[in-house]
Amino acid sequence: MNKIKTSRQRVVLVVVKWVLLITMALPIFALFFHTYGILFKYKYQQLSFTLPYKNNTDEVFTLNKERVTAIDKLNDYKMNLSVNDFSFNVYDEVGRLEALLLDIPIMICYIILLYMMFLLVRSAEKNVFFTYKNVKRLNYIGAAFLFLSIHDYVSDRIGIYFYNKLVLGKPWLTTFPVGFSGSIFESFFFTALMVFILAQAFKQGVNLKEEQDLTI
Amino acid sequence: MAIIVNLDVMLAKRKMQSKELAEIVGITLANLSILKTGKAKAIRFSTLEAICDALDCQPGDILEYTPDE
Secondary structure, eight states, X not given: OOOXXXXXXXXXXXXXXXXXXXXXXXXXXXXXXXXXXXXXXXXXXXXXXXXXXXXXXXXXXXXXHHHHHHHHHHHHTTOEEEEOSSOXXXXXXXXXXXXXXXXXXXXXXXXXXXXXXXXXXXXXXXXXXXXXXXXXXXXXXXXXXXXXXXXXXXXXXXXHHHHIIIIISOTTOOOOOOSSTTSGGGSTHHXXXXXXXXXXXXXXXXXXXXXXXXXX | OXXXXXXXXXXXXXXXXXXXXXXXXXXXXXXHHHHHHXXXXXXXXXXXXXXXXXXXXOHHHHEEEOOOX
């Protein structure tokens, strides 16, 4: 069995492990603050729109009468709607729960990702890196990335729909991105594919190691 | 596996203990037991040579082929 010899490798593993442990706390904190917001009805004051597509007409950026009325209407409903390139949030006293429901799967994904990575690092410390368990963990990481990318894309679409409906008044205006900006190419989709490929390579590595171990 | 390792038979014939053979050949007892129980996937020529040397036999005395059903 190969032992980790250099102190550098040991330092890297320890640093990565602690960074993972600390970052693992972040989604839990986020969950806590969400719950806090729901319980104490903390309100977001700002109303912000960021256009998901920087398109050719300046008209979209200027506020005409209709649009001002639309935003006033939003204020009446005590709703905060923000749309940007990657996320969609509706916040009001009820909508906060919806925001939480949208965020919970993301948090679960991040916790899975970080925990699996932590387990991988710990197995590396114990010198038992090439195991079928680790292949499974890599597959879980890939699945989490895939889910994140799909969630990203879908919530993006929903955000654009609501923006079009409430501000432009044309809910089904086609705003599918042309080119790479803001498209699925920018999300975790390709990271997920990469991790799946790595998991397959890892599986071959495990097979080779097993054969090597059973060669007398 | 279609290949059967008859190391036990050969050891009994030569009245040698596993521990003794492991020491002569220079492999661990754990590895020798893997070989004897048929879990091994491959055997190095050097190991085979050392075993044949220690037991004073041919590879055919240790290894046997029976086709799978």
